Amino acid sequence: MxxxxxxxxxxxxxxxxxxxxxxxxxxxxxxxxxxxxxxxxxxxxxxxxxxxxxxxxxxxxxxxxxxxxxxxxxxxxxxxxxxxxxxxxxxxxxxxxxxxxxxxxxxxxxxxxxxxxxxxxxxERPAIAAIWPTLKGESIVLDVGATVGADAQQLIDFSVMGAAMARALFGVKRPTVGLLNIGVEEIKGQEEVKEAGRLLREAKFLDLDYHGFVEGDDLGKGIVDVVVTEGFAGNIALKTAEGTARQIASYLKSAMSRTWRAKIGYMFARDAFQRLKEKMDPRRGNGGVFLxxxxxxxxxxxxxxxxxxxxxxxxxxxxxxxxLRKKIEADLNLYHARRAPALARAEAAI
Structure with a gap:
């Protein structure tokens, strides 16, 4: 219970x-x-x-x-x-x-x-994770509003926590993780994001597969299990997606009631429109998780x-x-236990 x-x-x-x-x-x-x-x-x-x-x-x-x-x-x-x-x-x-x-x-x-x-x-800083509907099912997007601005290490922490959440909810053994950026090329974006991308590529000890950079129009495609960003961009993306869903629903409702032919067509396709309405309903994804x-x-x-x-x-x-809490804690502990020897080897090489 x-x-x-x-x-x-x-x-x-x-x-x-x-x-x-x-x-x-x-x-x-x-x-x-x-x-x-x-x-x-x-x-x-x-x-x-x-x-x-x-x-x-x-x-x-x-x-x-x-x-x-x-x-x-x-x-x-x-x-x-x-x-x-x-x-x-x-x-x-x-x-x-x-x-x-x-x-x-x-x-x-x-x-x-x-x-x-x-x-x-x-x-250092918690994140708010949202469950995001996609063409392939659902993804996890974080942070969507807790942390405005994030350095490279915080973005990596978000990646580890998001992957643990995906593992717990979706049953994926090695979740795919992408960093939200203004382009997929490695030379694009803020320095913090590029540095986080470099560190994620080199961190072979993580229990996740780093996909690389993803753009805003990739969010709904479901190409990765977890999309990581800082809270300012994440919150704008979330509110934009919800507003767009309501806008399209309003357009459809207006179009279906405009003429008698449209009304008849709606009667024949009512079930399909109902499924579309349920899929686009932003209320279904309500509830951000503090990680x-x-x-x-x-x-x-x-x-x-x-x-x-x-x-x-x-x-x-x-x-x-x-x-979820215990699984995230276990993943974080494992990450830091594996990270310490990797840092020691890097310092020794210098």
Whole structure:
């Protein structure tokens, strides 16, 4: 049985989306249990509408909620110990919950998660990993918003963590990894990216296959299992892909209702359009995973709806079932154990 701690006050709509989203996830996974943290006067009236969720949950009242526009430092000062966000994270640290899910302020959630759970050994900065739909299935893209700017070593750390996640979720023994760049040629890109590419090519001791550089239009092709970038570019790529999916869906809806012939054609092809709609629905990929922490934290989009939040909970369940944290920790330990002799040999050669 997996227990999920929820920050009920997170997101644009707070309990109005979080609690029904949890109820929807419970319908699909009846064995899950929840600990819901929130302001009592706002949460309990909503929770009472879902008796099955109420029976499978424990509610914990909190004094304050972290606002979506709070600065991370501000949220840490006023929200530690008392906020729904902190309490939900702390439940993972104490072992009461296996995973925390929040749609709250990303910067505050990352700051609190890092402060409460701490990063794994040799990890300076955590990353947010997203599961990305592709023509071949799914890939993992990281970082999509936690770290703005990253040096070569951090990009390698992201590669190791992303490969461990792909191994856990997709069952791939040696995941393929690519670095997102402005071109596939080795001479192109920022110095940090080129240096990370060189180090990955030379690191034969890694349990992954380095593909090389990939471009933005390769993200949806699924040519690699893991795409690695820093958080600024990754977040823009994610938001652009989601916006494009909604734009195309809007175009299709408008075209199918424009003339009576189009409406008749839609009636005959309704099943195909429904499958296309489901494939392009950005809510299905909602839920970024914080990698590099001593605990599993899932970040849902703040503006998502009930279906989207349920998807974020389900991502968390997948991470917990696959024991993601321990697998990442094992891969990182193996990487650094193999890296030390390689560095020693390189220094001796000099």
């Amino acid at each position: 997996i227990t999920v701690s929820l920050d009920a006050m997170g997101g644009d709509e707070g309990p109005a989306v979080v609690i029904p989203g949890a109820a929807k996830a419970l319908e699909r996974y009846p064995d899950v249990r929840f600990i819901i943290y929130g302001i009592e006067s706002q949460c309990l009236p909503v929770l009472e509408r879902f008796p099955k969720l109420q029976a499978a949950s424990r509610f914990e009242a909190c004094e304050i909620a972290v606002r979506m526009d709070d600065k991370p430092s501000q949220a840490l000062r006023k929200g530690r110990w008392r906020s729904s966000m902190w309490k939900a994270i702390e439940a993972v640290k104490s072992g009461e919950a296996d995973v925390c899910v929040s749609a709250g302020n990303t910067g505050a959630l990352m700051a609190m998660s890092k402060f409460c759970l701490r990063t794994m050994a040799n990890i 590099g922490l001593n605990g599993i934290v899932i970040k849902s989009h703040g503006g998502t709806d009930v279906e989207g939040f349920a998807a974020a909970v389900e991502v968390g369940l997948d991470m917990a079932r696959n024991d």
